[in-house]
Amino acid sequence: MQLSSASLPVGGYSFSQGLEYAIDAGWISNQAQTTDWITLVMHESLAKVDLPLLFRLSEALQAKNDVSFYYWNATVLACRETEELVLTETAMGEALSRLLKSLALPLPESPSAETKKSISFIAMFATAAHHWSIDKHNAAVGYLWSWLENQIAAATKLVPLGQTAAQQLLIELGKEITTIIHTAETYDDDDIGSSLPGLAMASSWHETQYSRLFRS
Numbered sequence: 001m002q003l004s005s006a007s008l009p010v011g012g013y014s015f016s017q018g019l020e021y022a023i024d025a026g027w028i029s030n031q032a033q034t035t036d037w038i039t040l041v042m043h044e045s046l047a048k049v050d051l052p053l054l055f056r057l058s059e060a061l062q063a064k065n066d067v068s069f070y071y072w073n074a075t076v077l078a079c080r081e082t083e084e085l086v087l088t089e090t091a092m093g094e095a096l097s098r099l100l101k102s103l104a105l106p107l108p109e110s111p112s113a114e115t116k117k118s119i120s121f122i123a124m125f126a127t128a129a130h131h132w133s134i135d136k137h138n139a140a141v142g143y144l145w146s147w148l149e150n151q152i153a154a155a156t157k158l159v160p161l162g163q164t165a166a167q168q169l170l171i172e173l174g175k176e177i178t179t180i181i182h183t184a185e186t187y188d189d190d191d192i193g194s195s196l197p198g199l200a201m202a203s204s205w206h207e208t209q210y211s212r213l214f215r216s
Helices: 019-024 031-062 066-078 083-102 113-117 121-131 134-160 163-174 176-183 197-206
Strands: none
Touching: 019 134, 019 197, 031 121, 031 134, 031 163, 031 176, 066 083, 066 121, 083 121, 083 197, 113 134, 121 134, 134 163, 134 176
């Protein structure tokens, strides 16, 4: 619960991951459209990229295979389709890395200084879960919940949604977590990957959006 808490100081609240532009452009303007957007990203991105890679990183840590760990870390970054999405991943990864160091958690040996700077949030999340003996399934639940809570918090400010609507969304979308994890568990290495062109374009256009609440 501590690892998946929204109060974990990694800056997840600073990024909308394309959602802010989608709302500004009028693609999303109510609770139903918010539900559709978040559901699609969960099923087409988190189920096919984030969680399978979280599992691979966890397995590399279990096997004490640092080479494999950093290979899958690089794969995480390669799957982020825009500079903004890479920044989201590495900024949160670096923040979690600093936190884990301050808590005296051992980190995998980095093959280079450059690789060390480009650590993904998923890799550091897997590292914390491994150190605290959280199994892969529960780690996936925590990761999904943390992502979902941040997205709904962003939508609450931007659409805007009321607090009751936000809680309704958490209940409704939280029911998808079991299905998403099951999908991720069926993926082979060569299956990992996804593309959401609308999200990628929204993330790119967000960089030049006139007014922003979230980082770019």
